[in-house]
Amino acid sequence: MLEKAPRIAVDAMGGDIGPRVNVPAAVQAAREGINITLVGDEEILRGELARIDGADALPIDIRHASQVVEMEEKPSDALRRKKDSSIQVACQLVKEGLADGVVSAGNSGASVACGMFVLGRIKGVERPALASIMPTEKEPIVLLDVGANVDSKPFHLAQFGLMGDVLARDVLGVDKPRVGLLSIGEEEGKGNSTVKEAFDLLKQTKLNFVGNVEGRDIFTGDLDVAVCDGFVGNICLKLSEGLARSFGRVLKRELKRHMLSRMGAALSMRSLKNFAQMMDYAEYGGAPLLGLKSILIVCHGASNIKAVTNATRMAATFVERKAHEHLAAKLAAHSELGQFSRHKAS
Amino acid sequence: MLEKAPRIAVDAMGGDIGPRVNVPAAVQAAREGINITLVGDEEILRGELARIDGADALPIDIRHASQVVEMEEKPSDALRRKKDSSIQVACQLVKEGLADGVVSAGNSGASVACGMFVLGRIKGVERPALASIMPTEKEPIVLLDVGANVDSKPFHLAQFGLMGDVLARDVLGVDKPRVGLLSIGEEEGKGNSTVKEAFDLLKQTKLNFVGNVEGRDIFTGDLDVAVCDGFVGNICLKLSEGLARSFGRVLKRELKRHMLSRMGAALSMRSLKNFAQMMDYAEYGGAPLLGLKSILIVCHGASNIKAVTNATRMAATFVERKAHEHLAAKLAAHSELGQFSRHKAS
Numbered sequence: 271m272l273e274k275a276p277r278i279a280v281d282a283m284g285g286d287i288g289p290r291v292n293v294p295a296a297v298q299a300a301r302e303g304i305n306i307t308l309v310g311d312e313e314i315l316r317g318e319l320a321r322i323d324g325a326d327a328l329p330i331d332i333r334h335a336s337q338v339v340e341m342e343e344k345p346s347d348a349l350r351r352k353k354d355s356s357i358q359v360a361c362q363l364v365k366e367g368l369a370d371g372v373v374s375a376g377n378s379g380a381s382v383a384c385g386m387f388v389l390g391r392i393k394g395v396e397r398p399a400l401a402s403i404m405p406t407e408k409e410p411i412v413l414l415d416v417g418a419n420v421d422s423k424p425f426h427l428a429q430f431g432l433m434g435d436v437l438a439r440d441v442l443g444v445d446k447p448r449v450g451l452l453s454i455g456e457e458e459g460k461g462n463s464t465v466k467e468a469f470d471l472l473k474q475t476k477l478n479f480v481g482n483v484e485g486r487d488i489f490t491g492d493l494d495v496a497v498c499d500g501f502v503g504n505i506c507l508k509l510s511e512g513l514a515r516s517f518g519r520v521l522k523r524e525l526k527r528h529m530l531s532r533m534g535a536a537l538s539m540r541s542l543k544n545f546a547q548m549m550d551y552a553e554y555g556g557a558p559l560l561g562l563k564s565i566l567i568v569c570h571g572a573s574n575i576k577a578v579t580n581a582t583r584m585a586a587t588f589v590e591r592k593a594h595e596h597l598a599a600k601l602a603a604h605s606e607l608g609q610f611s612r613h614k615a616s
Numbered sequence: 617m618l619e620k621a622p623r624i625a626v627d628a629m630g631g632d633i634g635p636r637v638n639v640p641a642a643v644q645a646a647r648e649g650i651n652i653t654l655v656g657d658e659e660i661l662r663g664e665l666a667r668i669d670g671a672d673a674l675p676i677d678i679r680h681a682s683q684v685v686e687m688e689e690k691p692s693d694a695l696r697r698k699k700d701s702s703i704q705v706a707c708q709l710v711k712e713g714l715a716d717g718v719v720s721a722g723n724s725g726a727s728v729a730c731g732m733f734v735l736g737r738i739k740g741v742e743r744p745a746l747a748s749i750m751p752t753e754k755e756p757i758v759l760l761d762v763g764a765n766v767d768s769k770p771f772h773l774a775q776f777g778l779m780g781d782v783l784a785r786d787v788l789g790v791d792k793p794r795v796g797l798l799s800i801g802e803e804e805g806k807g808n809s810t811v812k813e814a815f816d817l818l819k820q821t822k823l824n825f826v827g828n829v830e831g832r833d834i835f836t837g838d839l840d841v842a843v844c845d846g847f848v849g850n851i852c853l854k855l856s857e858g859l860a861r862s863f864g865r866v867l868k869r870e871l872k873r874h875m876l877s878r879m880g881a882a883l884s885m886r887s888l889k890n891f892a893q894m895m896d897y898a899e900y901g902g903a904p905l906l907g908l909k910s911i912l913i914v915c916h917g918a919s920n921i922k923a924v925t926n927a928t929r930m931a932a933t934f935v936e937r938k939a940h941e942h943l944a945a946k947l948a949a950h951s952e953l954g955q956f957s958r959h960k961a962s
Binding site: 406407417420421452453454461462463465484485486487488489490498499500501502504505506507508509510511512513514515516517519520 | 752753763766767798799800807808809811830831832833834835836844845846847848850851852853854855856857858859860861862863865866
């Protein structure tokens with residue numbers, strides 16, 4: 271057990287809005303007992319904190335960082351040239367043992383790069399994976415990878431399954447996560463060449479592997495983890511967000527069209543609000559980057575306060591439950607998968 | 617110009633329900649002036665036709681076929697062992713000049729296999745593509761490939777773009793279709809290795825190529841054609857269908873929950889119906905398999921009468937507009953893409 275509450279380093283400058291979102295989000299998390307280190311321009315951060323009643327009594331530190339990675343900046347450039355950027359300093363704090371996890375709504379590519387090269391990978395992990403926790407009709411599902419990798423090998427997909435399983439257990443509290451491999455038919459042998467090989471590897475694990483699943487199985491709630499390459503996962507994630515938004519807009523437009531419907535809409539507003547919540551990705555805050563020695567949560571650039579608060583809570587949960595230790599143990603227990611995969615490929 | 621109205625061969629035995637759906641659908645299309653050949657068990661088909669008032673006066677022939685491909689049958693087996701299956705006979709009719717196009721709601725894999733090996737490919741086409749026409753907030757979009765191929769090469773993706781352009785022009789009536797390449801970032805250079813190379817090829821075409829697009833761009837209506845590998849496209853298609861259904865179920869559940877909302881729901885029923893129509897894939901009927909010497913439309917196994925009727929209309933439109941001739945001409949005009957691609961790969 272940890273001696274004390276976890277400390278989360280928040281990249282306070284990251285995101286489309288920046289401190290105006292990250293600081294209130296961190297304050298909310300601090301009110302719930304999470305220790306916070308805000309990383310960024312000290313003067314700006316002090317100013318933001320001063321605007322919030324009672325913030326000075328909370329367990330919040332500030333660590334100055336003189337640089338900010340812009341949203342459009344190339345990740346490799348940002349990593350090399352901006353050693354004092356808020357995201358890199360936040361990762362450095364964890365590496366030095368001064369914090370336990372990082373949350374950032376900044377440039378996703380730069381966050382992933384800092385995570386990999388500053389925090390470092392767990393032994394045996396070639397490719398860390400971004401895991402998105404998405405709403406379904408019932409309980410949420412973990413979809414990974416959603417964009418840290420393209421052109422994944424079968425062995426990488428198998429590791430994503432192992433890591434997704436730990437996330438579903440430790441963070442979502444699922445007992446025996448049902449892990450599926452995203453493909454284009456349920457039968458074994460369906461899919462592209464990478465997926466077919468990954469299927470064989472996943473069958474050898476001790477996961478509750480349910481085999482291939484299809485796009486239509488993601489949102490029913492009958493699955494806990496869906497495994498795919500980051501190219502596919504990123505498209506799926508953005509497609510879902512886009513479709514949800516389109517539905518929302520069409521529904522609103524339709525309801526406004528007729529006077530009768532407008533009355534109806536007013537009456538059914540509460541239900542529609544609940545419906546809208548199903549599509550609210552802010553509910554889960556951000557995507558953990560799994561496979562690192564500590565936890566880094568990558569939030570959407572357009573994140574609101576609720577999203578960053580939830581991401582910070584998720585980081586704290588991850589640390590408290592020692593999920594990264596479970597990850598390392600699970601990956602070590604399946605290290606033979608890599609040998610099998612590489613042997614077969616050669 | 618065609619001398620006479622097109623004749624469409626309908627695989628009357630195909631689909632989860634079979635003749636009970638396909639025959640009324642074909643009758644509806646025949647009422648609109650499309651010549652129909654129903655292919656399947658003659659006795660069953662005569663029985664179905666007799667149940668429909670006035671069907672005997674319509675331009676409907678029956679062509680007996682003694683076999684049926686089951687939904688779970690392996691396509692290659694079906695092609696080899698069931699030479700007298702309804703789908704294979706339907707394709708044979710087109711090959712012999714006795715029909716102009718085929719519609720089937722049967723086993724998709726078997727339909728694709730019959731299309732490729734009986735109808736034959738247009739010169740220069742290595743991989744025919746299944747094109748799904750999907751609803752968006754505005755006009756429909758063509759997404760292809762949605763499952764005829766996995767592990768597509770860059771050259772295949774470029775050809776999908778050319779074929780999607782012709783479909784959008786001839787069948788959807790779009791003047792200068794905006795063609796996008798589905799990837800994980802809008803900037804050139806984003807994506808997996810196949811997509812990066814396909815980008816270069818698409819830039820060399822005379823298409824209205826708008827570059828990379830993301831999952832969130834599919835449903836806004838600001839794009840006419842989205843190009844991807846069949847593995848990605850099939851997952852996107854099924855994910856969209858699944859998400860639409862989940863939204864529908866959640867919305868209905870929420871609206872039923874409260875008495876107040878029930879009243880509201882009744883009042884706003886018309887708007888909700890219009891909303892539901894946005895998700896109604898039956899509106900577009902089926903997915904044309906592009907790149908063949910004639911047209912084959914592959915319908916969902918669970919298609920209803922409306923879907924098969926619409927697919928039959930689409931096949932007739934395709935034939936009337938001579939879309940396969942435009943396809944062949946467009947592909948021939950871009951034959952150098954294949955040389956470039958193969959040269960580079962070697």
